[in-house]
Amino acid sequence: MDIDKIYKEYQKTTNMSYNELKKWSQNPCSFKASLDRRPIKRNLMLLGTPLSKWTENYAKEALKQISFEKRHRKGKAGKEVPGCGLSKRTIARKNWAFDPNK
Numbered sequence: 001m002d003i004d005k006i007y008k009e010y011q012k013t014t015n016m017s018y019n020e021l022k023k024w025s026q027n028p029c030s031f032k033a034s035l036d037r038r039p040i041k042r043n044l045m046l047l048g049t050p051l052s053k054w055t056e057n058y059a060k061e062a063l064k065q066i067s068f069e070k071r072h073r074k075g076k077a078g079k080e081v082p083g084c085g086l087s088k089r090t091i092a093r094k095n096w097a098f099d100p101n102k
Contacts, residue, residue, distance in 0.1 A: 001056050001059055001060075003051075003054050003055075003056065003058070003059045004051070006059040006062050006063060006066075007051045007054055007059070007062065009062075009066055010046065010062040010065060010066060013065060013066050013069045013070070013098065014043065014047070014065065014069075014097040014098055015097075015098055015099055015102050016043075016047075016094070016097045016098065016099050016102075017047065018044060018047040018048045020099070021040065021043055021044055021047060021094075021097050022044060024040075024094055024095075024099075025037075025040045025044070025095075029081065029083070029084035029086060029091055030091065030094065030095055032081045032084055032088060032091050033081075033088040033089070033091035033092040033095060034091070034092050034095045034096075039065075039068070039092075039095045039096045039097075040095050042061050042064065042065070043065060043095075043096060043097035045058075045061070046058060046061060046062055046065070046097075047097065065096055065097060068096050069093070069096060069098050072089065072092070072093055072096075073100075075089060076089075077089050077090055077100075
């Protein structure tokens with residue numbers, strides 16, 4: 001497994017920093033999509049860990065985010081969640097460390 005290559009691809013498919021995702025995770029709207037908090041926890045772990053400390057396990061976790069983003073980047077946003085001003089799809093993508101409105 002090429003950890004360096006996966007790390008670089010992960011960096012290309014996320015556009016939120018650790019601090020941005022941490023702040024977003026405290027927003028009540030972040031609870032309106034995704035089945036649980038695993039995507040946020042996973043991406044906080046990955047964003048908060050320098051490449052020098054990545055293991056194969058980190059790379060495997062990053063591949064989940066890369067796959068998710070590839071599947072969801074082409075879809076339509078859908079209806080807004082009341083009180084959030086964002087669709088469930090947009091909320092889910094933010095939970096996965098990609099803000100489509102950036």
